[in-house]
Amino acid sequence: MTGAETRREILNIAILVVNQTLFMVAAITVMTLSGVVGGRLSDTPSLATLPIALTMVGAVVSTLPASLFMKRVGRRPGFLVGALLGGLAGSLLSFWSIAEGTFIGFCLGNLLVGLYQGFAMYYRFAAADVARPAIRSRAISWVMAGGVAAAFLGPWNASANYEWLTSVPDGGPYLVMALLALLASLLLALLRVPPQGEPRSDDVVRPMRDIAGQGRFQVAVLASAVGYAIMILVMTATPLAMLSKGFGMGQVATIMQWHVLGMFVPSFFTGSLIARLGQYRVLMAGAGALLLSSATAASGASFAHFWVALVLLGVGWNFLFVGGSVMLAGTHSESERGKVQGINDLIVLSLVAIGSLLAGTLFHLWGWVVLNLTMVPLVIAVVVALCVWQIRSTAPAVSS
Numbered sequence: 001m002t003g004a005e006t007r008r009e010i011l012n013i014a015i016l017v018v019n020q021t022l023f024m025v026a027a028i029t030v031m032t033l034s035g036v037v038g039g040r041l042s043d044t045p046s047l048a049t050l051p052i053a054l055t056m057v058g059a060v061v062s063t064l065p066a067s068l069f070m071k072r073v074g075r076r077p078g079f080l081v082g083a084l085l086g087g088l089a090g091s092l093l094s095f096w097s098i099a100e101g102t103f104i105g106f107c108l109g110n111l112l113v114g115l116y117q118g119f120a121m122y123y124r125f126a127a128a129d130v131a132r133p134a135i136r137s138r139a140i141s142w143v144m145a146g147g148v149a150a151a152f153l154g155p156w157n158a159s160a161n162y163e164w165l166t167s168v169p170d171g172g173p174y175l176v177m178a179l180l181a182l183l184a185s186l187l188l189a190l191l192r193v194p195p196q197g198e199p200r201s202d203d204v205v206r207p208m209r210d211i212a213g214q215g216r217f218q219v220a221v222l223a224s225a226v227g228y229a230i231m232i233l234v235m236t237a238t239p240l241a242m243l244s245k246g247f248g249m250g251q252v253a254t255i256m257q258w259h260v261l262g263m264f265v266p267s268f269f270t271g272s273l274i275a276r277l278g279q280y281r282v283l284m285a286g287a288g289a290l291l292l293s294s295a296t297a298a299s300g301a302s303f304a305h306f307w308v309a310l311v312l313l314g315v316g317w318n319f320l321f322v323g324g325s326v327m328l329a330g331t332h333s334e335s336e337r338g339k340v341q342g343i344n345d346l347i348v349l350s351l352v353a354i355g356s357l358l359a360g361t362l363f364h365l366w367g368w369v370v371l372n373l374t375m376v377p378l379v380i381a382v383v384v385a386l387c388v389w390q391i392r393s394t395a396p397a398v399s400s
Helices: 003-041 050-073 075-100 103-120 123-130 133-144 147-160 172-188 208-212 215-244 249-264 267-277 279-299 303-329 334-373 375-394
Strands: none
Touching (some): 003 075, 003 103, 003 133, 003 172, 003 215, 003 249, 050 334, 075 103, 075 123, 075 172, 103 172, 103 334, 123 303, 133 267, 133 303, 147 172, 147 267, 208 215, 208 334, 215 249, 215 303, 215 334, 267 279, 267 303, 279 303, 279 334
16 A cells, blocks of 8 residues: 555544544434433333434334445445435434423434434444555554543433533533534545445446345344344343432443443454454353343442443443444445345344333333343343354364
């Protein structure tokens, strides 16, 4: 690569890292605060997390169209649509709805923020597009590591700006989200995806059933989907659980901050771990972390229990999601990228939406312990799938 190409590569990755951070501030604010605000705006306690669930629904319904849209027009226009229509408009609608005291409007605002997520989910794949093959796994990890700054900014936004505007209690964090989405769109205008990152029209494109028939594809999707769904289920319920135990909003923000650090700090070395230890070991470590998280949460409800459980939850999510994303990148060609990534994220976000919707109901009906134990069978399913894939991939080929 020439010096100019190297500088452009660095700039592209840096833009994606910063935008991942700005998006994650919005996502963490929603996860930390929207359930609490929803509980205050709604007359039905079990619907408290409906706004968060609708954020996931917005991501689900937009993720495949987002992928296909970006395949046609490119990454930059797609990301701009997500930041402006989803992040900016959704945050402003949420702010207005809080000011007016309308639960339906707040739900719609969170739904639009889900559109932001539907496009932002592809930041990690865009990193693979703009990076050389030798550093693609690390580029994905670097973009995911953008959440480290968000670990401080997101909970801080949800807590410190909670009563920023005395005329609109709870509204300040959503107004900050709108400003950050505007900043994100300005930075995205500078993004450039190299020609080799775009699919060629003359490439052979396999039917989706052939791609999905690969064991590697199935394990990649299962690991990412289960890891993400479990993380959202527990993360969404955590503020409700802590407030019910008498903890304050500042303590909730601290736990959420450590949780997000657990999610993204490992991204500084997850790519290197995958390169050194292999995808199988990293994914198994992620599953183990989630099982330990469940056991810790079920064993007590002190501040220390919440802290350990949520940090382990974040680490488990990171290993499964980043590991699954890297594994998925090896299952398709450039020309198959759009539909494969779209189908993957559609499946992942569908389970995430279910998890976020169930969070309020499970917690309201059965409590914190049962909610955490529901993750165990799903994690065991991932472990079994990984073992089967590992055995089949390492077995010697039988000659005919």
